[in-house]
Amino acid sequence: MRNIRLFWQIFPACVGITLVSMLLVVWLATTTGRDFYIDHLKEEIRERALLIGPTVAVLSRGEERPFQEFVRQTGRRAATRITVVDAGGVVLADSNEDHALMDNHAQRPEVAPALTGETGYALRHSRTLGESMLYAAIPVKLGADEHRGALRLAIAVTPVETMLALLHKKMLGICLAVIGLAVLLSLYSARRISRPLEEMKRGAEQLTKGRIDQLVKINSEHMSVEMAGLAASINEMAEQINRRIRIIIQQRNELEAVFSSMADSVVAIDADKRIIRMNQAAAALFTLPSEVVKGKAVEGVIRNAYLLEMIDFTLTHNAPQEQKVTLFNGADPILLQTHAVPLRDEDNKSMGMLLVMNDLTKLNRLENIRQDFVANVSHELKTPITAIKGYVETLLDGALDDQDNARRFLGIVIRQANRLDAIVDDLLTLSRIEDREKKEEITLMTGEAGAVLENALQTCAVLADEKEIIVQVDCDDALYAPMNLPLVEQAVINLLKNALAYSPSGSLVTLRCHGSRNRHGEAFVHISVIDNGPGIGKEHLPRLFERFYRCDKARGRDQGGTGLGLAIVKHIAHLHNGTVEVESVPGKGSTFTITLPAAPREQQEDGAD
Structure with missing residues (x-):
């Protein structure tokens, strides 16, 4: 069944009840008034009939003309139609018409009871007079033989009907006024009842939609006690739901943040x-x-x-x-x-x-790196320690007496101790760089890249001269970058030492510095160390910057390296928000490149000044 709004359930019902009540009142008033007037006229016309009945009975015994004249004159003076009917229904006299031309009245509803000795009444439209008439007939004794007849009096009810029609109009006006008032009152009452319910409905709809920011507060003023209590309960329920929804939203957002992160x-x-x-x-x-x-x-x-x-x-x-x-x-x-x-x-x-x-991929990879690091650092430390221990034991076993061997053995011990000291120094350096990288404790100042290359060249000049390797510098002018000068110099020195260590005698090593810009307009400084050494295989390139990783372990130790130089270079580059890359072809040499963000133009001008 289709649902109907409460307003349309209350308003038409109130108006309908009022309309039906008024119609019943009007019907009851008109019918009661009409019956009252008709009963009053019946009583009045009967009294008139009883009043003139004896005179009619006496005159009917005499001559016909005086009798008929009395009936005619009396009817006209009393404004009442008088008709005298004998026992056979024949009209003997009539105050309004010629009795000889009138029909037999024996079967008339008011005459028939009178002929039997009772009083008869009838209300009908008279074709003769053309209006509604009330008829009353009483029995009378007529003629010399006093046979039974009927005396009928008739009075027009048109005034009564006119009065009732006027009453109908007045009652209709009153009815319309009452219905209009009832419509207004019903409309007011229906709206007064339905509006709070509509507000409650809107509030419930907002809650169902989760619109807690537009919660409808129901005003309980000018309401009935029951409606105000319901509004207060709904307001309290809405507040509780609002609080719970906010808690749920907060918990959902927290769970969403945890879930997403x-x-x-x-x-x-x-x-x-x-x-x-x-x-x-x-x-x-x-x-x-x-x-x-x-x-x-x-x-x-x-x-x-x-x-x-x-x-x-x-x-x-x-x-x-x-x-x-x-x-x-x-x-x-x-x-x-x-x-x-x-x-x-x-x-x-x-x-x-x-x-x-x-x-677990990264965790396993880190575990493998940790295991490799422990194994490598143990191996790197154990080799010089074993050598030192072996030669010292040899000296203690009597080699000290042989001056030549003793000096040679002590020289080996010193070299292994220096190597052990270099490994420890590199480990400490790497540890300090990583610690500063994590804590972001580094001071960067705008410096010229060319000066870094010159300082690195001066530091490694003796090593280059020993191997008769030519080191040339190819640097663009006015290239500046935010850097920690000692750290960047150390990175370049590490790369240059590796290049000198693995390059053959008489070869060329190039220190190159140039600038570039990407498609977003960001400027970079590239510092490259290019050698003509044996090169590095592709399989070694991904792990080349790991600690203690060596392409050729035996040859690396012969060169005296610690296996930490490239790892230090990588962390120094990351510390400067830069990168380090390697390009190498076996048999044709290698190119190691450190890329650093260039200094802004205004800082470059300040550095140049």
Whole structure:
């Protein structure tokens, strides 16, 4: 059934009740008034008939003409039609018409009772007079033989009908006025009742839409006690719901922030194996937009068979699961520690599951690097220690007596001790650089790149002369960059020492510096060290800047390096928001390039001044 507004349920009902009541009142008033007037006329006409009845009876015994003249004159004076009918229904005299031309009246409804000895009444339209008449007939004894007849009197009821018509008009006017007043009062009452309910409805709609910022406050003034109580209850309910919604929104935002910022990949799946939510980490893992996958079947998003088996098992058995799963992002494997946890509703029924994937790839890689570092640093430290220990024991066993061997052995001990000291120094240097990088404790001042190359050349000049290697400087003019001069010099010196160590005698090593700009207009300074050494294979390039990593371990130790120089260069470049790169072709040499952000033009002008 179609619902109807409360206003249209109250307003038409009130108006309808008023209209029906007024119609009933009008009908009752008119019918009662008409009956009262008719009864009064009946009584009056009967009294008239009784008054002239004896005279009519006496005159009917005499001559016909005086009798008829009496009837005619009496009827005219009394404004009443008088008719005398004998027992056979024949009209003997009439005050208005010629009695000889009149029909038999024996069957007239008012005459028939009178002929039987009773008083008869009738109300009908008279064709003779052309108006409504009230007839009353009483029995009388006529003639010399006093046979029974009837004396009928008739009086017009047109004045009564005119009066009733006027009464009808007045009652109709009163009725219309009352109905109009009832319409206004009903309209006012209906609106007074329905408007608070409509306000309550709007408030409830705002709550259902979650529009807590536009909460409708219901004003309970000018209401009935019951309606005011209902409004107060709804206002209190709205306030409580508002507070709870705000708490829920706050908790949802907190959960959303936690969910989005989680480093672990999280996927929420419903009981129909469709994705409910996926955080940014999971979207990045599967290289899919997190908003697009909502409502998608999990088979179309997750293609790994092991993960799908875990999802099926958890949804089927409603039990948690944990295992390691390997995914492949291209050719690179990704190791995931995966947890599958069922989701339950308030009735502890399964409503889906939560898939949490922790990426162990970086952790494993760091663990491998840590293990390699421990192994390498142990090996690098153990080699000189073993040599020192061996030669010292040899000296203690009697080699001290042989002056030539003793000097040679002590020289070896000093070299190994120097090498051990260099390793320790490089480790301390690397540790200090990393610490400053983490704490961002470094002071950068605008400096000229060309001066860095000249200082590095002067530091390594003796080593270059020993190997008869020519070092040339190729630097563009006026290249400035924010830098910590000692650290950048150390990075260039490390690269230059490596180039001198691995380059053959009589070769050329180039220190080059030039500038560039990217498509966004950002300026950079590039410092390169170019050698003509044996070069580096492609398989070594990704790990070349790791600590203690060597392409040729035996040859590297023969060159006297610690295996930490390139790692120090990488951290110094990162400390300056720069990068270090290497290009190498086996047999044709290598090029190591440090790229630093260039100083702004105004700082370059200040540095030049």
